[in-house]
Amino acid sequence: SSELTQDPAVSVALGQTVRITCQGDSLRSYYASWYQQKPGQAPVLVIYGKNNRPSGIPDRFSGSSSGDTASLTITGAQAEDEADYFCNSRDSSGNHWVFGGGTKLTVL
Amino acid sequence: EVQLVQSGADVKKPGESLKISCKGSGYSFTSYWIGWVRQMPGKGLEWMGIIYPGDSDTRYSPSFQGQVTISADKSISTAYLQWSSLKASDTAMYYCARGVATTYYFNMDVWGKGTTVTVSS
Numbered sequence A: 001s002s003e004l005t006q007d008p009a010v011s012v013a014l015g016q017t018v019r020i021t022c023q024g025d026s027l028r029s030y031y032a033s034w035y036q037q038k039p040g041q042a043p044v045l046v047i048y049g050k051n052n053r054p055s056g057i058p059d060r061f062s063g064s065s066s067g068d069t070a071s072l073t074i075t076g077a078q079a080e081d082e083a084d085y086f087c088n089s090r091d092s093s094g095n096h097w098v099f100g101g102g103t104k105l106t107v108l
Numbered sequence B: 001e002v003q004l005v006q007s008g009a010d011v012k013k014p015g016e017s018l019k020i021s022c023k024g025s026g027y028s029f030t031s032y033w034i035g036w037v038r039q040m041p042g043k044g045l046e047w048m049g050i051i052y053p054g055d056s057d058t059r060y061s062p063s064f065q066g067q068v069t070i071s072a073d074k075s076i077s078t079a080y081l082q083w084s085s086l087k088a089s090d091t092a093m094y095y096c097a098r099g100v101a102t103t104y105y106f107n108m109d110v111w112g113k114g115t116t117v118t119v120s121s
Helices: none
Strands: A009-012 A018-023 A033-037 A044-047 A061-066 A069-074 A083-090 A097-099 A103-107 B003-006 B010-012 B018-025 B033-039 B045-052 B057-060 B069-073 B078-083 B092-101 B106-111 B115-119
Touching: A009 A018, A018 A083, A018 A103, A033 B106, A044 A061, A044 B106, A069 A083, A083 B045, A083 B106, A097 B045, B003 B092, B003 B106, B010 B018, B018 B033, B018 B092, B018 B115, B033 B078, B033 B106, B045 B069, B045 B092, B057 B069, B078 B092
Parallel strands: A009 A103, B010 B115
Antiparallel strands: A018 A069, A033 A044, A033 A083, A061 A069, A083 A097, A083 A103, B003 B018, B018 B078, B033 B045, B033 B092, B045 B057, B069 B078, B092 B106, B092 B115
């Protein structure tokens, strides 16, 4: 089991807002990075640090953190946002990096 | 264009050795980390380890320490992931990715397309 816990599946209606969460003790001290992975493709970085988007990532993607939980929010979800989303941060020891188990996002 | 080109798919028998590669181009290879990530069929991403080609500083996830070896040859901008004795459970997709490390986060901003490794008798 991962030290970063994500809900296995989340759904959202087209055009609505969805929040995907990642919980872990290390998140009280470190930021999460977020990756989107579509079937048959390599992951893509969508959010890192406090709330930074790499070039080319739409501004409907945003990140936030509170206590032991980091969140990825998609404001106005599009059909092309349907994918698996993985958070990544340090483990509880702070010495290694781990991924969360992933959340499958379905856009209805 | 910044890219990472991984070696092709491989099929091996249990007990065989294997070394897969990841060649970087379009950026200063020695100034970024390279990370390796495993994805078993139908499963999530697993952090295996990272290497800084500039000084060969290498860090392994506890789950993979002793199971694989990560190395790099900066003269040809190539990182490697190798096994000395493969098991069927090593069957997976393996991704390399360029990494930027800070105290508070590690992000992988450029990914290779992945190398499929199949281990079967």
